Amino acid sequence: MKKAFKNFPFDPGRWPFFYGWMILGLGTLGMLMSVPGQTVGISVFTDYLITGLDIPRNFLSLAYLAGTVLSALLLTRAGRFYDRYGARIMGSIVSIALGCVLGYFSFSDVISLGLRRTFPFLKGVAAPFIVMSIGFFLVRFTGQGTLTMVSRNAVMEWFEKRRGLANGILGVAVSFGFSYAPFVLNALIQAGGWRWAWRFLALIVGGCFALLVFVFFRDKPEHHNLIPDGSRFTRVKRINPETIAVKEFTLQEARRTLTFWIFTLSLCAASFLTTAFTFHVVSVFESSGLTRDQAVSIFFPSSIIAVGFQLLGSFLSDYVKLKYILMVQIIGMILLSLGIIFLREGAPLIILIAGLGINQGLFGVNANIAWARFFGRKHLGVISGFAFAWLVAGSAAGPYLFSLSLDLSGKYVTAAIFSLAVLVVLLAGAWKANQPKVVKSR
Secondary structure, X not given: OHHHHHOOOOOHHHOOOOOHHHHHHHHHHHHHHOHHHOHHHHHHHHHHHHHHHOOOHHHHHHHHHHHHHHHHHOHHHHHHHHHHHHHXXXXXXXXXXXXXXXXXXXXXXXXXXXXXXXXXXOXXXXXXXXXXXXXXXXXXXXXXXXXXXXXHHHHHHOOOOOHHHHHHHXXXXXXXXXXXXXXXXXXXXXXXOHHHHHHHHHHHHHHHHHHHHHHHOOOOHHHHOOOOOOHHHOOOOOXXXXXXXXXXXXXXXXXXXXXXXXXXXXXXXXXHHHHHHHHOHHHHHHHOOOOHHHHHHOHHHHHHHHHHHHHHHHHHOOOOXXXXXXXXXXXXXXXXXXXXXXXXXXXHHHHHHHHHHHHHHHHHHHHHHHHHHHHOOOOHHHHHHHHHHHHHHHHXXXXXXXXXXXXXXXXXXXXXXHHHHHHHHHHHHHOOOOOOOOOOOO
8 A cells, every 4th residue: 555655646666767856856846835934935025914913023023033933843843754754745744734824824914803802902912923923933834944844855865976966956946946036926916915925825835836746756766666866876986985874873873973063053053144144134234334235235246156156065065075065164154254243345345245155055055965964864854854943943043143232232243253253163163074983882
């Protein structure tokens, strides 16, 4: 029965080409379908939520923080479900769930009004704050968290020696997709309003994409008498033998290794710093005497740098130790921190743009490749889910701590100096982040 389901409605082993490329396409599409749960997708609707629910911006931000942190706490559990049920079932369920959550958002103002009328003691911003906290928790968990994890891990399951190549294709497509997402979402809003836009997205994600996942997603190549990378690449020799894990680590074993924590904390720091800077970018520039236009203008050149480093890093990851790519990413974060501290026109601004681009470009390389490469594919869901929970928590804490720095000192320099100190320690530790060794029992 299980074997029949795995090959329903067709056997990918009989596909005219290696089915991993099909999974790569679907995984890329899955990452793009997570946009409504990402910061880049939610931000387009922010002003409409503030007006529609009559909630102050700071309370909406607090609800976003609370929902994001709560969602991070459940990602490890979601990873365990991924390991147990696979990408096909998990992807189908979470796509339908995300569609339902988007439908919830389209009625959020009605729900808030209903709460106020049903429970009169919920005065002021209490009702919309509750509605938004629940909504942000659900959309961050299903969209940013679980659907992203399932789509990324599904691709990594089907490639080993060509994992860097696959990740490069995935990363570039997702980068361009995320860049254009605000324009597409804004066009939907202009066409039918913010409620209609969310309902349309709910139909696309929860209906069309969920059906695609159920029909075409497959869990592991071995389930269909296939091997990662396809038979053409089985004899390809790699300069770096690190591309294949030495054993299948459990989460408990992975957490005992220095490599796991260096990569997890470095990526958490990247999530912290990048989200905080992006969230407050206009204020960061204005606090240093620069303009809003200058703040917005940095993203195009940094995206060009990011795409270049992502392609280069993905290619090199098949040949060199991943710790070297991580060290370059950390250097990029150090440049970004220095750029914030000394921000002004000229060299500091160029350093900031370069650091932002390097960090963003190599983030996807390290975040996508590290867990399968170092710890194997058997427990990939729970290991990557646990690590990703730290990343989500970092993205939630960053904007708040940067705003706290502004309140206390009038500038963002204090937060940037704190980030710089942490990054210097992580850069030193990254030198030791080699492939974990198997400890033989005596």
